[in-house]
Amino acid sequence: MTACDLYALAHGAALAPGTERCFYCGASCDRNIPLTAYLKDTFTDFGIVAAPESNWICTGCVLAMREKAEDIPGRDGKPQKVRNYSWLVTANSAIAFTKADKADLRRACLDPPPPPFALAIAETGQKHVLFRTPVNVSSDPITVQLDAASITYRRADLAGRIDLAARLAPTIGVSRLLGALSTGAVLRLIDDRGDEALAWIDEWIRVQGEPLSRLAVFLTPSDGDLTT
Numbered sequence: 001m002t003a004c005d006l007y008a009l010a011h012g013a014a015l016a017p018g019t020e021r022c023f024y025c026g027a028s029c030d031r032n033i034p035l036t037a038y039l040k041d042t043f044t045d046f047g048i049v050a051a052p053e054s055n056w057i058c059t060g061c062v063l064a065m066r067e068k069a070e071d072i073p074g075r076d077g078k079p080q081k082v083r084n085y086s087w088l089v090t091a092n093s094a095i096a097f098t099k100a101d102k103a104d105l106r107r108a109c110l111d112p113p114p115p116p117f118a119l120a121i122a123e124t125g126q127k128h129v130l131f132r133t134p135v136n137v138s139s140d141p142i143t144v145q146l147d148a149a150s151i152t153y154r155r156a157d158l159a160g161r162i163d164l165a166a167r168l169a170p171t172i173g174v175s176r177l178l179g180a181l182s183t184g185a186v187l188r189l190i191d192d193r194g195d196e197a198l199a200w201i202d203e204w205i206r207v208q209g210e211p212l213s214r215l216a217v218f219l220t221p222s223d224g225d226l227t228t
Contacts, residue, residue: 001116001135002025002027002050002058002060002135003060003064003131004024004025004060004063004131005027005058006089006094006135007060007118007130008058008059009091009092010090010091010092010093011063011094013060015027015058016030016032016058017029017030018030019031020054020055021050021051021054022050022051022054022057022060022061023039023050023052023056023061024051024057024058024061025058025061025130027058029056030056033056033058033059033062034057035054035055035057038057038065048148049131064082064131065082065083065131066081069082073096081125082128082130083125083128083129083130084122085097085122085125086101086105086120086121086122086129087119087120087129088105088117088118089119090113090116102219102221103221106226109142109144109158109215109219110158110159110162112139115135115139116135116136116137117135118130118133118134118135118136118145119133120133120144121144121146121147121215122147123146127147129147130145132148132150133145134150139155140154141153141155142154144215146214146218149211151211151212158215158219161207162219162220163226164200165213165220166221166224166226168189169224170224171189171192172186172189173185174217175222177208177213177220178208178213181201181205189201
């Protein structure tokens, strides 16, 4: 079962297992959908697909790679690119999130539905993420797909990392947390919170380069308010 299998089931589509594997996600599939209809001649990134030797594609990947999907909830039937959205997918539902839904996406990452489920996070909206996304068969630890990166975490660890980022974000700036911290902003935070701020900054610098920190920053609101 792949994330795209779940996406197909959530849309009421029947899976078509067979003797082949889907070029993109690696799901079992038949020979009903040739890859040539969905692969551009300019495609060269064979390292990101599950079965680069395959000439076939599954129903789920066809649905997940639509550029003019008209069934995305809340979009009034207007054609949308599936890749522009983050997705929480089970066999019964496919919930789309935009960056405006960060609080809901954060809750999904911290309190997901019962497995199996898949969480695909579109950081840029420029890449197809669903076909790379692993299916979770447990609720802790969890693996989410953040664009090209698979990030595995314990829910308590992610909650703690988001909490740390949220303390720094209002003064440091959430967009600056993964780069060089502004000296002026750091000094302002220390002036305001003293030794407490020093401990926060030291801890953040220690973990700043970890994949979990990248995920936490994506899920952290710019004002640091985690109550909404």
